[in-house]
Amino acid sequence: MPSYVADIGIDFGSDNIRVYMPRKGVVIDEPSVVVFHRETELMLDVGDRGRELLLADPGSCIPVRPLIHGSIRRYDAALLLMKRIIWRVAGGRGFAKPRVAVAVPSCLSDVEARAWITVATEAGARGVVLLEAPIAAAIGAEMDILDARAQMVIDVGAGVTDIGVVAVGEIVLSDRVNTGGRSMNEAIQKHVRSEVGLVLGDMATEDAKIKVAVARDGFEPRCALVHGRDLKTGLPQQAILTTEDVAGAIGGKIEEIVEGIRCVLRRVPVELVMDISNCRVVLTGGASRMRGFSDIVSERLGMPVRTARDPEFCVIRGTGELLSNADPRMTKAIKSV
Numbered sequence: 001m002p003s004y005v006a007d008i009g010i011d012f013g014s015d016n017i018r019v020y021m022p023r024k025g026v027v028i029d030e031p032s033v034v035v036f037h038r039e040t041e042l043m044l045d046v047g048d049r050g051r052e053l054l055l056a057d058p059g060s061c062i063p064v065r066p067l068i069h070g071s072i073r074r075y076d077a078a079l080l081l082m083k084r085i086i087w088r089v090a091g092g093r094g095f096a097k098p099r100v101a102v103a104v105p106s107c108l109s110d111v112e113a114r115a116w117i118t119v120a121t122e123a124g125a126r127g128v129v130l131l132e133a134p135i136a137a138a139i140g141a142e143m144d145i146l147d148a149r150a151q152m153v154i155d156v157g158a159g160v161t162d163i164g165v166v167a168v169g170e171i172v173l174s175d176r177v178n179t180g181g182r183s184m185n186e187a188i189q190k191h192v193r194s195e196v197g198l199v200l201g202d203m204a205t206e207d208a209k210i211k212v213a214v215a216r217d218g219f220e221p222r223c224a225l226v227h228g229r230d231l232k233t234g235l236p237q238q239a240i241l242t243t244e245d246v247a248g249a250i251g252g253k254i255e256e257i258v259e260g261i262r263c264v265l266r267r268v269p270v271e272l273v274m275d276i277s278n279c280r281v282v283l284t285g286g287a288s289r290m291r292g293f294s295d296i297v298s299e300r301l302g303m304p305v306r307t308a309r310d311p312e313f314c315v316i317r318g319t320g321e322l323l324s325n326a327d328p329r330m331t332k333a334i335k336s337v
C-alpha cells in the first residue's frame, strides 16, 4: 500500500480547475469560475454548473474568475471554489478532511504561498503542500526529471506561462511571464473593437480563437463567424474573423512569451548550457495547443521543441504522480516551495 503525500491534488488554474485522486485519476476538469447572483450577491454555483447557469440566464449572473495571471485576486471566490471542489471529491457523509497538494505558479512570493495555504486550509484541507507547476508539468509530460542533465519545460496556460529548467528532481531555475491564452483573447477583443467596431464576449472570443488561430504562417487559413455588440449602435452584430486577423492580434503576445523564455535561457548557469542546448524543450498547458505554436518557439529559440500529449493535463497528471510516489528523489520537489 503506497503512502500518499496528500489525498488529493489540485491544479487551480486561471481558466480551469483540475483535481486528481489516487487510484481514480483526474476526477474534475471544469472552468475555475464562481457565479454570483447579480442582486443578492449570493453564490449560485461554481465550475461546469456555474457556467450552465450563466449560459441559461446571463442577466442575473455575475461570473468571477478568482485568479488573474495565476495569482489569487478574489480571495472570497477562490475560497468558495476550493471549498466546493474539496467537498465534492472528499465530502458527503463521513467527511474526512483531506490532505491537499496544490500546484502553483513558479516564483511565488511568501505572501502568495501563504494565501494558497490559507485558502486550502479554510476550504477544509487537513494539510496542504505546494508544488511548483514546472516540476509537475515536466512529470506529467513524461520527462525523466531525475536525469542529471538539465531540461526545459514551458507551461503555457491561460493566465501565466511558467518556464522551468529541471534536473535531478528539482527546479534549477524558473520564471513566469504573465501572458497566456487569456491575454491572447484580450488582444483579439481589442483588435476587433478597434478594426471592426464590435465588442466581443469572452466565450465568443475563445471559440473563435480556438477555431482559427495560428502562431505562424504555413497553416491552412480558417474563418469564424462571431457575434458581438456594435460599438456605435449597441445592437447585436456579427462579423467574420479570419486566421490573418487573429494572427496579427496575438503576434505580440507570442513574442512576449518567447522573450520570457529567452530571459530564462540567459540565466542558465554556464555548466548547464550544454545540456539545455542539447535538450528538446517541452511545451505543456492548453495554449501550447495552438497551431504552429511549437514551430514558432522552436524557430525563435533555434532549439528543438515538442508539445506534450494532452498538454493541459500535464500539471495535474504530474501532481497526481507525485502524490503517490514514495521515491524521495521525486518528493523533494514538493518541499521546494
Ligand SMILES: Nc1ncnc2c1ncn2[C@@H]1O[C@H](COP(=O)(O)OP(=O)(O)OP(=O)(O)O)[C@@H](O)[C@H]1O
Residues within 6 Å of the ligand: 012, 013, 014, 015, 016, 017, 067, 069, 070, 156, 157, 158, 159, 160, 161, 180, 181, 182, 206, 209, 210, 213, 285, 286, 287, 288, 289, 290, 291, 311, 312
Ligand atoms: N487549440 C487551442 N488553441 C489555442 N489556445 C488554446 C487551445 N486549446 C486551449 N487553449 C487555451 O489554453 C488556455 C487554457 O489552458 P490551461 O487549462 O492550461 O490554463 P490554466 O491552467 O487554467 O491557466 P494558468 O495555468 O495560466 O493559470 C486557454 O486560454 C485556452 O484558450
Ligand SMILES: [Mg+2]
Residues within 6 Å of the ligand: 011, 012, 013, 014, 157, 158, 285, 315
Ligand atoms: Mg495551468
